[in-house]
Amino acid sequence: MEYLDSLTGFRLDGRRPNDMRQIRGEIGVVAKADGSALFEMGNTKVIAAVYGPREVQNKSQQINNQALVRCEYSMANFSTGDRARRPKGDRRSTEISLVIRQTMEACILTHLMPRSQIDIFVQVLQADGGTRSACINAATLALADAGVPMCDIVTSCSAGYLSSTPLLDLNYIEDSAGGPDVTVGILAKMDKVTLLQVSKLIFLNAKCCISLIL
Amino acid sequence: MAAASTSGSGRDIGGSGGGSAAGEMEVEAYRRLFPLPFYERHLLDSVRPDARPLHRARDTSVVLGPVASADGSALVKIGDTTMLAAIKLEVMTPSADAPDEGSLAIEFHMPPICSPIVRPGRPAEVAPVISKQLSDVIVSSQMINLKELSLISGKAAWMAYLDIYCLNADGSLFDAALLSAIAAFSHLQIPLVSLSDDGKVVAVSGDLLEDESTPELVNKERKLLLHSIPFSLTCILHKKYILADPTAEEESIMETSITVVLDSSEQLVSIYKPGGPVLAQTSTVKDCIVLTKHRMKELQNILEESLSAMEVV
Numbered sequence: 001m002e003y004l005d006s007l008t009g010f011r012l013d014g015r016r017p018n019d020m021r022q023i024r025g026e027i028g029v030v031a032k033a034d035g036s037a038l039f040e041m042g043n044t045k046v047i048a049a050v051y052g053p054r055e056v057q058n059k060s061q062q063i064n065n066q067a068l069v070r071c072e073y074s075m076a077n078f079s080t081g082d083r084a085r086r087p088k089g090d091r092r093s094t095e096i097s098l099v100i101r102q103t104m105e106a107c108i109l110t111h112l113m114p115r116s117q118i119d120i121f122v123q124v125l126q127a128d129g130g131t132r133s134a135c136i137n138a139a140t141l142a143l144a145d146a147g148v149p150m151c152d153i154v155t156s157c158s159a160g161y162l163s164s165t166p167l168l169d170l171n172y173i174e175d176s177a178g179g180p181d182v183t184v185g186i187l188a189k190m191d192k193v194t195l196l197q198v199s200k201l202i203f204l205n206a207k208c209c210i211s212l213i214l
Numbered sequence: 215m216a217a218a219s220t221s222g223s224g225r226d227i228g229g230s231g232g233g234s235a236a237g238e239m240e241v242e243a244y245r246r247l248f249p250l251p252f253y254e255r256h257l258l259d260s261v262r263p264d265a266r267p268l269h270r271a272r273d274t275s276v277v278l279g280p281v282a283s284a285d286g287s288a289l290v291k292i293g294d295t296t297m298l299a300a301i302k303l304e305v306m307t308p309s310a311d312a313p314d315e316g317s318l319a320i321e322f323h324m325p326p327i328c329s330p331i332v333r334p335g336r337p338a339e340v341a342p343v344i345s346k347q348l349s350d351v352i353v354s355s356q357m358i359n360l361k362e363l364s365l366i367s368g369k370a371a372w373m374a375y376l377d378i379y380c381l382n383a384d385g386s387l388f389d390a391a392l393l394s395a396i397a398a399f400s401h402l403q404i405p406l407v408s409l410s411d412d413g414k415v416v417a418v419s420g421d422l423l424e425d426e427s428t429p430e431l432v433n434k435e436r437k438l439l440l441h442s443i444p445f446s447l448t449c450i451l452h453k454k455y456i457l458a459d460p461t462a463e464e465e466s467i468m469e470t471s472i473t474v475v476l477d478s479s480e481q482l483v484s485i486y487k488p489g490g491p492v493l494a495q496t497s498t499v500k501d502c503i504v505l506t507k508h509r510m511k512e513l514q515n516i517l518e519e520s521l522s523a524m525e526v527v
Binding site: 029030031032036043045047048049054057070074076079080082083119121123126127128 | 280281282283284287294296298300301302304321323325326327328329330333334375377379381382383384462
């Protein structure tokens, strides 16, 4: 399948290789949450809610000198092309929950809130590739909306390599093409990388992808 | 925060229960510590803390089609309560005892984002209750004729999966969920399908209509015909007051609630009063039914407006 039109250089959805999809963010969408945000990257829509800092619910997990950060990632049943019954604790969800938690934990100033708990819940409403990145971006906005002290804003994006060209911000069709893809999470002002996940490493190409994202 | 209370300074907060903490006290603190006397003071003036009269429901809005990947979807907000409903259709073989009927699967989810009380380990108690209530109401109101979901008798029929996600729980969850289900069904566009050579049902894009000999479902009409649409209103009973469309705070303080469901021809579909400290007399129940009738007219207008807004686009 031709992911990049050889004549015009456009991708399947008419973007150029280093064009991102249209992004849109909105905070304060869930009134009951301490902080919440709705983030869209093209057709991928994600909603994040933050509850905290609040009292630790499971006292055995309480940490005495910093806050406990918990994260749960789930996808709505109608979010992808086929309606799939998603058991909550399936491997992919658990892995992504862990990734988001560790990414956000790196930038939250947890030592300022000992013996407390910060819950980040992320729900994917529509999935069209790049859900991991959209979730991190949404979680950052929600944490900011909740007033949780952070050292920097985390932004994230994904890229891949198809038809011998690095492509930025893959959608679902490009993502399932089977080429390598890389997701990067960066602390914006401090210019440091918190998250780097590469699948199918093909060394040179991964470097192009990463420099594309940065 | 300043020590002086905002609108209640100098007001003599005497009266029942915790009123003995009279004198200057911040309104917000009083609201948290003595919620019932706080509400009763408002009820005496026939008003509620958010300045609504007792029988008025909160501002309701309906948006059709927020989820582009679903066959039908709707986002409904009643005050702060937000519900997202989406329908996905899949082809299945109908059961032997109903060969020309499709089927419906309704699920209601309350993910942890909707409320601070819902946690990953402990799902909300009300979620399965509302799920069952919704299924019962939609099936018993006969809003959808399952025969319309049939494709080829005995071989293929549509299975409609309706998933409703609560994105913000602030009272009247059942009302919002029912409204979102109805809105999603009104928005539903059934995809065109045709029979491929090896007997499989295959989706067809709009352009290639004419070629295949098709058992196209419902021909040109790709929308479901909704017969008698059910609308509901939940009311809270407290002493002799009836409060329509409660918020989560009101529901937690005054526990007796009654939900009345009427269909568009003003016939009673269901009344649900799950116990509670207040016993309702027949007159109270009749008043609730009248309130539901008013609410039904409001909801019908809102639904029609959003449907016509969608058609223009």
